Amino acid sequence: LSSHLSERGEVHMVSVEGKPTTLRRAVAGATIQMRPETARRLAAGDTPKGEVLATARLAGIMAAKRTPELIPLCHGVALTHVAVELSIDEAAAAVHITATAEAMDRTGVEMEAMVAVSAAGLTLYDMLKGIDRAMVLGSVRLLEKSGGRSGHFRREE
Template sequence: MSKLTHLDDKGEARMVDVGAKSVTEREARAEGVIRMSPNTLSMIIEGEHPKGDVLAVARVAGIMAAKKTHDLIPLCHSLNLSSVKVELTPGDDNQSINVHARCKLSGQTGVEMEALTAVSVAALTLYDMCKAVDRGMIIDGIRLLEKKGGRSGHWSASESPS
C-alpha cells in the first residue's frame, strides 16, 4: 500500500511539494449521474423548466468548480487548467442525466480532483435548479474514470479491480 502523501512523518496534514516534479501533459476524466423522475427529465430536455436552461447553467457551474477546486479542497494546488469540458447527457433510462468532465493541463500535479469536483458541482447544480419540482433526485456514482500523465503514467478505472 502506498504512503499517504498529504501527511508528514508525524501524521500531520501538509500540502505536497511538487516543485521538483517534471512538467508533463496531464488529463483526467470523471463521471457521475443524477437520477430524477421522468417528468423532471422531460421538463429539462424540452426546455420547459421555469428556471431556464438548467443544463447550460450546470455545465458552467462544473467548469467554474474545476477552476476553484483549490479553494474547496484544502490541500489541492492552484492549477492553471488549459481545458475543462463538462458534458451532460440524458440517460437511456429516461430518468437520469449522465455527467462527464475532462480536465487538462501542462503541469507538475494531476487534475483528478478538478474533474471530480466539476462532476460533483454540475450534479449539485442540477439538483438545486430542479429541487422545486423533484426533491427525490439522487446523485450517484461519482468516480474517476481515467488519468494520464505524471510519474504514475496512465490509469483507467477499467484496469482497476472493484
C-alpha cells in the same frame, strides 16, 4: 495512509517541485438520478432545457478553476482546458455528467475533474429541486487519468 500526511502524521500540501511538468489530463463522471417524470420534462423542454444544462455546465467549469480553494490540500493548477458534458438519459431517468480537465503541470488534475462533475450535478439539483427534491447525485468517480508518474489509468466499468 496518505501522502497528504507528513511523517508526524499531520496534513500538509505535499511537495511537488521535483516532479516534471507534463500534460496532465483527467476525466471524471457522475450521474444524477431523478423521477422519470423529471427526466421526461427535462428532455422535452427546449429553451429552458438549454438554460438548465448551460447553467450546470458553467457551474462545473467555474468550480473546477476553484478546486484549490475547496479541497484543502490541492495545489493551484493553471488549467489549460475544461469541458463539461451533460446527457439526458430518459430511459434511465438520469442525467450523466462527464468532465475533462487538462493542465501542463507538476501535479494531476483528477480533483479538478471530480469537482467539476460534482458542481454541475449539484447545480442541476438546485435548479430542479422544486419539482423533484429526492434526486440523488452518485457515481462521482475518476474515469481516466494520464500524464503523471503513475501512468495511464482507465476505470473499468
